[in-house]
Amino acid sequence: MTPTIASATPTSSAAPPQKTFDVEVVSGRPDMISGGDALVRVAVPRNVPPHQVRINVDGRDVTARFRPVEDGRTLLGLVDELALGDNLLEVRSNGQGKGRPTATLTLVNHPAAGPVFSGPHIKLFCTASGSPWNLGPVDEDCHVAKPQVTYRYRTTAGGFADLPDGPLPGNLATTTTTSGETVPYIVRIERGTINRAVYEIAMLHEPGTPAPDPWTATAGWNNRLVYTFGGACGIGYTQATSTGGVMDDTLLSRGYAVASSTFNVFANNCNDVTSAETAMMVKEHFSETYGVPDFTMGWGGSAGTMQQLLIANGYPGIIDGVIGQIGYPDERSTTVSGHECRFVTQAAAAAGLSTAQRTAVTGFASPNTCGGYQFFDSVDWPATCPGHVPAAYRYHPVDNPSGIRCAMADFISNVYGVDETTGFGRPIIPDTVGVQYGLGTLKEGVISPEQFVTLNERIGGLDVEGNRTPHRTSANVDAIEVAYSTGRVNQFDGGLRWTPIIETRGYTDPGGDFHDRFRSWTMRERIVKANGNADNHISITSSPGAAANAAQVRALADMDAWLTARAALAATRPGLDDAELTRMSRPDGLADGCIAPDGERIVEELTLDPAARCNELYPYHRNPRVVAGGPTSSDVLKCRLQPLDRAAYPVTFTDGQWQRLRAVFPDGVCDWSQPGVGQVPLSATWIRFQ
Numbered sequence: 289m290t291p292t293i294a295s296a297t298p299t300s301s302a303a304p305p306q307k308t309f310d311v312e313v314v315s316g317r318p319d320m321i322s323g324g325d326a327l328v329r330v331a332v333p334r335n336v337p338p339h340q341v342r343i344n345v346d347g348r349d350v351t352a353r354f355r356p357v358e359d360g361r362t363l364l365g366l367v368d369e370l371a372l373g374d375n376l377l378e379v380r381s382n383g384q385g386k387g388r389p390t391a392t393l394t395l396v397n398h399p400a401a402g403p404v405f406s407g408p409h410i411k412l413f414c415t416a417s418g419s420p421w422n423l424g425p426v427d428e429d430c431h432v433a434k435p436q437v438t439y440r441y442r443t444t445a446g447g448f449a450d451l452p453d454g455p456l457p458g459n460l461a462t463t464t465t466t467s468g469e470t471v472p473y474i475v476r477i478e479r480g481t482i483n484r485a486v487y488e489i490a491m492l493h494e495p496g497t498p499a500p501d502p503w504t505a506t507a508g509w510n511n512r513l514v515y516t517f518g519g520a521c522g523i524g525y526t527q528a529t530s531t532g533g534v535m536d537d538t539l540l541s542r543g544y545a546v547a548s549s550t551f552n553v554f555a556n557n558c559n560d561v562t563s564a565e566t567a568m569m570v571k572e573h574f575s576e577t578y579g580v581p582d583f584t585m586g587w588g589g590s591a592g593t594m595q596q597l598l599i600a601n602g603y604p605g606i607i608d609g610v611i612g613q614i615g616y617p618d619e620r621s622t623t624v625s626g627h628e629c630r631f632v633t634q635a636a637a638a639a640g641l642s643t644a645q646r647t648a649v650t651g652f653a654s655p656n657t658c659g660g661y662q663f664f665d666s667v668d669w670p671a672t673c674p675g676h677v678p679a680a681y682r683y684h685p686v687d688n689p690s691g692i693r694c695a696m697a698d699f700i701s702n703v704y705g706v707d708e709t710t711g712f713g714r715p716i717i718p719d720t721v722g723v724q725y726g727l728g729t730l731k732e733g734v735i736s737p738e739q740f741v742t743l744n745e746r747i748g749g750l751d752v753e754g755n756r757t758p759h760r761t762s763a764n765v766d767a768i769e770v771a772y773s774t775g776r777v778n779q780f781d782g783g784l785r786w787t788p789i790i791e792t793r794g795y796t797d798p799g800g801d802f803h804d805r806f807r808s809w810t811m812r813e814r815i816v817k818a819n820g821n822a823d824n825h826i827s828i829t830s831s832p833g834a835a836a837n838a839a840q841v842r843a844l845a846d847m848d849a850w851l852t853a854r855a856a857l858a859a860t861r862p863g864l865d866d867a868e869l870t871r872m873s874r875p876d877g878l879a880d881g882c883i884a885p886d887g888e889r890i891v892e893e894l895t896l897d898p899a900a901r902c903n904e905l906y907p908y909h910r911n912p913r914v915v916a917g918g919p920t921s922s923d924v925l926k927c928r929l930q931p932l933d934r935a936a937y938p939v940t941f942t943d944g945q946w947q948r949l950r951a952v953f954p955d956g957v958c959d960w961s962q963p964g965v966g967q968v969p970l971s972a973t974w975i976r977f978q
Contacts, residue, residue, distance in 0.1 A: 308333055309341075309379045309391035314364075315575040317974075318393055322569045323400035323482070325368040327502055327576045328377065330354065332361045333389055336381045344378045345370065345395070355503055364502055366576055370397040401429035402483040406565045407702030407977035409484070411692060413676050415527040415550075416486050423479060423486070430527045435480025439495055440535065442473035448535055451495070465492070465543025466848070467510045474508075475540055482573060483566045485551035486527060489574055490534035492543060502579040510543030512848065513574060513581035515567055515607055517588030517595040518553030521619060521667055523694040526676050528556035532588055538841055545581065547574055554591035558619060558667060559700050560598035560776075561977065567599065568606050583851045585844070589613035590803060593791060594622070597784065597811070602775040604783025604973055609847045612791040613840055614803035617811050618778035619664075620716060620771055621922050623696075626665035627718035627750065628912040629658035632725055634756075635746035639739045648734045649726040649743065651910030656800025663802075668715065669754035670695035685753060695754065697767070702977040703774055704767045710752060716771055717750045719763035719926040722958040728915040731938055741945045744952050760952075768925050768966035775970050777923060780811070781818040782973045786866035788850050788874070790826045790843040794836030795906040805829060806908050806920075812894050813921040823871040827894045829906045830883035839883060849875045882906060896920070917960050926965040927958035 315327035332338050338361060343351045345367055354365030367377065375397060380390040398404045414430035416423045423432040439451035442461040451457075451474060461473040476493040479486065492508025493500065500506035516532030532548035539546050551557045551566040571584060586596035586607040593615020599606055616622045629650060636646040647655045666672050673682045673694035683691035693712060697704055701713030725747055730740045749761025771777045778784070791811065797804050808827045815822045826846075830839050854873035857864065864872070881891040882902035892902050914920055918927070932953050934946060941949065 308389045309336075311377070311379055311391045311393045313393070313395065314580045316568060316572040319396045320398065320404050320568065321370065321395050322398045322402065322404055322572060324370045324397060325366055325576055326370065326395055326397075326572075327580065328354075328365055328367050328393075329357075330363040330365075330379055330391075332363065334361070336389065338363065340381045342380055342382050343367075345375050357503065366502065367395070370395060372397055372399065399429075400482060400569075401431055402565060402569065404483075404565050404569065405974070405976040406559075406562045410699070411525055411681070412484055413526045415529055416481055420529055421479060421486050423481070426481075429481075430484045431481040435478050438477050438479075440475045440477065442475075442537070442541070448475070463492070463541040463543075465508065465510045465541075466512075467543055469507045469543070471508045473541065475535065477534065478577075481527075482549065483551065483562070483569045484527065485549040485557075485566050486531065487547065487549040487566075487570045487573075488531050488534045489545065489547045489570075489578075490540060491545035491578070492540060500578045502576070505579075508543060509545055509578070511579070511582045512544050513571070513584040514539050514544045514546050514587050515571065515584055516546060516548040516552070517563070517586060517592035518548075518555060519588065519590035519592045520553075520555030521558040521591055521623075521664055522555045522674060523558060523667055523696065523699045524556045524674065525692060525694070525699075526556060526674070528553065530556065532592060536587075538844065539587070542844075545574070545578065547571065552595065554595060554619075558591075558696065560595055560602070560619070561700065561703060563595050564599040564603040564606060568603065571606065582855065583608040585609045585611055585847055585851070587611050587844075590615060591619070594618060597780075597789070598775065598778055600787040600789075601778055601780060601782040601784040601970070602973055602975065604787060608787070609851050610787060610789040610791070611840070611843050611847050612789070613836070614793050614796075615791055615811075616807050617780070617814060618776065619667075619696075620777050620925065621810075622661075622807075623664040623667060624718055624913065624925065625911045625922075626661040626663065627668070628720075628725070629661045630665060631718075631720065631747045631749075632743075632912050633658055635725070635743050635748070638746040639735075639742035641735060641739060641743070645729065645735050645739070648729045648732075649915060650912050651728075651915040652800075652804065653797040653907075653909045654800035657797075657802050657804065657909075660800065660802030665718075667696045667699075668717065668750070670698065670712070670752075671754065703776065704770050707752075707764070712752060714764050714767040714770075715752055716763050716767050716925065717752065717761050719768075720747055720749050720760040721762050722927050722929045722953060722956060723747075723913065723916050723918075724953075724957050725912060725916050727917050728910075737939050737941050737945055740939075741941070741948050741952075745948060763926050765926070765966050768964075769968055771925065772966060772968045773971040774975055777925065777967075778814070779818055779923060779970060780814045782970045784815065784824070785819050786824060786870045788824050788826075788847060788854070788870055790828070790847050790850075790878075792828045792830065792836060792839040792843055794832030794839075795829050796832050797907070797909055804909060804911075805906055806910060806914075809894065809896060809908060809920060810922045813919075814923060817921060819867070821871075822894075823874065824867070826878055827880050828882065829902060831885050835883050835885075835887070846875060846878050850878065917958060919960055924960070924964035924967065927960060928962040928965055929956035930959035931956050 310331040354363040375395040518532040528550035534546040593612030596610040670693040683693040697713030697715035
């Protein structure tokens with residue numbers, strides 16, 4: 289996270305001093321501190337002896353909290369016992385003479401249970417006291433009194449086991465980190481609660497040796513942090529029982545510290561805002577406890593990649609680089625494909641389409657792909673709650689209208705707002721107005737005019753209760769605009785203008801896997817649309833399995849090299865902007881491409897050209913909205929309309945068919961050459977929700 293620096297302002301009426309204090313919060317942002325403490329660095333000017341520095345917080349002397357580091361002219365201290373809200377930190381010299389420098393910085397503290405920027409808490413069912421965590425009694429925020437520390441070790445047989453008390457076991461393995469240190473492969477695991485989530489932190493450390501802290505290095509840590517994110521998408525209302533995982537041999541064996549929390553798994557908490565907030569707070573705790581990492585890399589596949597991209601775009605600096613696998617750009621535009629799969633599948637049966645024709649209308653490689661995408665759309669059904677939400681708490685339009693609605697709109701109503709008429713979260717139901725499903729297949733002669741008309745007659749829509757409707761539905765434009773302006777539809781126009789991204793994809797399109805390769809192109813097109821280039825995006829496709837795993841491991845090394853070079857360049861070229869730093873520091877040879885089934889690594893720019901070697905090996909497919917004429921960026925939730933034009937079709941409709949088509953599209957059809965309704969740029973990064 290890029291620290292905020294407060295330069296001193298002289299308080300004397302004398303001439304300004306030659307040098308000033310530089311004060312920075314290195315554990316996070318000074319306006320988003322949590323848990324009552326902050327790690328602060330003070331750079332002391334040459335005209336002030338370090339022993340004469342005095343540091344106060346709201347008049348309380350905290351000088352003793354600071355110790356010299358680096359060249360002895362830098363002081364590092366953990367300032368604790370901060371009050372909620374504003375705390376004024378003052379740095380001054382107690383020497384004699386006029387014009388001696390001073391500096392002030394306001395530290396804004398928030399509760400350890402949050403929120404910091406995500407808005408008011410929602411109902412949460414606690415799990416920290418039970419299995420698998422067993423962290424002890426919880427309070428009203430699902431928090432436990434203190435974290436617990438346990439140790440595991442890597443056996444010479446290649447597995448993890450609990451470290452016994454007493455002498456080290458004879459089957460203890462060793463490992464050599466990226467720093468070149470060979471150490472016993474013993475993992476320290478800390479578990480506790482932050483922001484109402486259960487977090488985990490793991491790193492190499494041998495019991496009995498000095499514990500790492502901001503002033504003490506440990507041989508097992510390479511000074512890098514990897515933050516892991518888990519997949520799927522669920523409306524949680526739960527503290528949950530899994531994190532993104534920290535016991536990862538690929539990461540730990542190389543000396544990386546690994547952190548995650550239950551709110552960083554979208555299956556538990558499909559809310560990227562609280563995922564971002566929790567990652568920020570866990571990282572803050574990590575920095576205050578173990579030391580500030582040189583940089584933090586994200587790690588996770590599917591919706592784990594989705595979270596990384598959304599967080600890096602909306603809250604840049606929480607993670608410094610994205611390492612994703614089989615991912616998607618965001619939740620909302622992906623969920624649209626789930627809804628449209630359901631609409632098209634049911635309408636295609638009524639239109640008499642064959643399996644091959646139905647598959648062509650969806651755009652996917654397999655008739656099974658739509659089944660996978662339909663896992664997403666359940667998040668918009670208010671009555672479909674997970675099992676941990678007791679029946680008595682659940683919403684029912686008649687029996688319990690004030691109960692918990694397990695729909696995305698209500699789950700993150702802090703973001704989308706509340707509909708004043710219904711009192712529910714403002715939903716972004718799939719907008720089907722004007723969308724000509726199967727248009728591409730009609731033009732190609734795959735379906736007939738009659739099938740095209742019948743298909744579109746039967747598409748229908750969805751109401752706020754999650755029920756299918758025979759008529760097409762129009763989404764709430766205010767909610768759509770919020771989705772774009774706050775980054776819920778990821779247009780890659782915030783922190784992703786410069787954050788390095790390496791995404792790998794094991795190719796499974798023909799088997800019906802919904803982690804289709806087309807999503808890599810969707811990311812690329814959005815990046816280019818926002819930034820004019822894709823200098824910060826690398827995409828690698830391979831066969832699934834071992835080849836994909838190897839590509840992921842290489843991505844880890846490549847991202848480490850990229851961020852290391854970026855930090856070095858920033859130190860020597862402070863005038864470069866973020867995007868230029870990323871472009872200039874990308875390692876030589878790191879480029880788009882694919883890995884052929886025989887192991888050949890093909891360097892080739894990502895393209896839609898079917899004749900490209902990677903596309904011959906791993907062909908792209910489409911989705912229903914692209915087959916309907918939509919942009920390949922798949923970023924339009926509600927299209928603008930243009931008049932229905934009979935001459936625009938390369939087929940002949942009968943008069944009866946044309947009248948039926950006019951009845952389906954009374955206000956016109958999509959004009960995909962225009963931006964979508966409500967499609968506005970990201971309004972800002974680091975947005976706070978009230």
